[in-house]
Amino acid sequence: MTDVISALRLLTRLKNKSVHLGVTGSVACYKAIELMRALLHAGMRVSATLTPAAREFVTPLLFESLGAFPVYADIFRDGDVFAHLEPGQNADAFFVVPASANTLAKMAQGLAMDMLSAQYVAFDGPVLAAPSMNVRMWNHPATQNNVKILKERGVAVIEPDSGSLACGTSGKGRLASLQHLFLHALRAVAPSDMQGQRVMVTLGPTREPWDGVRFWSNPSSGLMGSCLAMASWIRGAEVTAVAGPGVPEELLPSDLPGLVRINAFTAQDMFEKAAGVWPESTLGMFCAAVADFSPVPFGDKKFKKADHQDGFSVQFTANRDILSTLAGERHGRQKTLGFAAETAGSMDELLSLARLKCERKGADIIAANCVNQPGSGFAAPTNSMAVACADGRGEIWPTLSKADVAWDLCTWLLQA
Ligand code: C5P
Numbered sequence: 056m057t058d059v060i061s062a063l064r065l066l067t068r069l070k071n072k073s074v075h076l077g078v079t080g081s082v083a084c085y086k087a088i089e090l091m092r093a094l095l096h097a098g099m100r101v102s103a104t105l106t107p108a109a110r111e112f113v114t115p116l117l118f119e120s121l122g123a124f125p126v127y128a129d130i131f132r133d134g135d136v137f138a139h140l141e142p143g144q145n146a147d148a149f150f151v152v153p154a155s156a157n158t159l160a161k162m163a164q165g166l167a168m169d170m171l172s173a174q175y176v177a178f179d180g181p182v183l184a185a186p187s188m189n190v191r192m193w194n195h196p197a198t199q200n201n202v203k204i205l206k207e208r209g210v211a212v213i214e215p216d217s218g219s220l221a222c223g224t225s226g227k228g229r230l231a232s233l234q235h236l237f238l239h240a241l242r243a244v245a246p247s248d249m250q251g252q253r254v255m256v257t258l259g260p261t262r263e264p265w266d267g268v269r270f271w272s273n274p275s276s277g278l279m280g281s282c283l284a285m286a287s288w289i290r291g292a293e294v295t296a297v298a299g300p301g302v303p304e305e306l307l308p309s310d311l312p313g314l315v316r317i318n319a320f321t322a323q324d325m326f327e328k329a330a331g332v333w334p335e336s337t338l339g340m341f342c343a344a345v346a347d348f349s350p351v352p353f354g355d356k357k358f359k360k361a362d363h364q365d366g367f368s369v370q371f372t373a374n375r376d377i378l379s380t381l382a383g384e385r386h387g388r389q390k391t392l393g394f395a396a397e398t399a400g401s402m403d404e405l406l407s408l409a410r411l412k413c414e415r416k417g418a419d420i421i422a423a424n425c426v427n428q429p430g431s432g433f434a435a436p437t438n439s440m441a442v443a444c445a446d447g448r449g450e451i452w453p454t455l456s457k458a459d460v461a462w463d464l465c466t467w468l469l470q471a
Pocket of ligand 1: 257322341342343344345346347374375376377378379392393394395396
């Protein structure tokens with residue numbers, strides 16, 4: 056599992072939230088279908104309204120067949136005379152995607168001349184718009200002014216990407232990536248209980264070179280840390296993620312507003328980068344599988360097999376512990392969450408180990424898992440955790456998706 060959408064599809068904490076999609080006329084219409092499918096997979100409910108122009112590209116039947124309900128089309132031909140007041144009563148968020156220049160203009164002016172624009176005016180929940188159009192239409196002062204009006208009104212405008220456009224030109228105007236659309240939709244329906252928090256997450260492995268081309272490392276994928284970073288972001292936090300090598304962009308995007316990605320390589324490098332971020336953070340989530348020891352390298356050239364036919368020894372030196380060092384330097388209400396990868400014989404033993412580590416590291420919470428159990432630990436989509444708090448609280452959790460584990464750990468850390 057190497058991308059955010061696959062990881063967050065397993066999040067059940069937002070199950071049954073509902074998103075209303077407003078689909079307008081753009082070649083990017085088919086991407087609204089991909090977004091709808093990702094939201095449905097995450098257990099959410101999706102309804103949709105297609106403008107007449109959107110229906111030139113895709114049909115209401117396609118949305119219905121793939122699981123959207125209800126799907127609205129014409130304002131005067133829809134069976135329900137009050138359909139233009141929907142989805143105000145039902146949806147948790149209204150997402151206009153793709154948003155054409157025409158619909159953005161109607162929204163900015165409050166024109167209620169078709170089903171979608173009337174529903175927008177009748178909706179008083181969170182609204183998002185993901186524009187998609189030709190670069191000249193996007194750059195036109197009228198469009199820019201409409202976007203400004205909408206932003207000032209609190210509409211979350213998901214800026215289009217730059218690149219080649221369907222019309223053959225290139226520039227800004229491509230619909231934002233599915234990953235961004237999905238994350239913004241989740242954020243719109245989630246509680247904002249982490250707003251105001253500045254979260255630092257360490258994640259992934261470190262690599263400790265032992266000659267000019269080889270390194271000592273571990274199989275950490277960064278999935279658990281990515282889920283923590285994303286859960287925090289979805290709940291309104293500003294996030295800085297210090298990522299070890301090999302954590303893919305799909306698992307930790309570097310271009311998401313409100314999320315800063317800093318790449319680190321060795322344990323020492325990760326330590327320095329985390330130490331630079333920590334003083335400005337309110338919550339620290341230390342999820343990286345940091346090498347406890349680093350080999351003393353055999354120089355910066357490739358180590359030659361022919362010179363060591365009788366074998367050789369490697370000397371290791373201990374690395375500083377990022378979690379315990381930074382937990383020891385905390386100020387004010389900074390809170391820390393650490394992890395423990397253990398090989399315990401039972402969950403009760405795992406909880407005892409978590410309690411010991413919580414005290415030894417000076418953390419507020421230690422979440423321990425058994426790396427020798429199937430469905431838990433490195434790269435698995437799920438984790439079975441024993442969670443210990445410095446205040447004495449301790450719990451054994453059932454096997455949960457890493458997305459749910461991350462969500463619940465964020466809740467615990469807020470309460471710690
Ligand atoms: O002692 P142990 O390696 O089991 O501790 C694991 C916890 O400590 C994890 O939260 C890990 O991110 C953190 N850690 C660290 N720096 C190290 C080693 C571990 O922050 N050098």
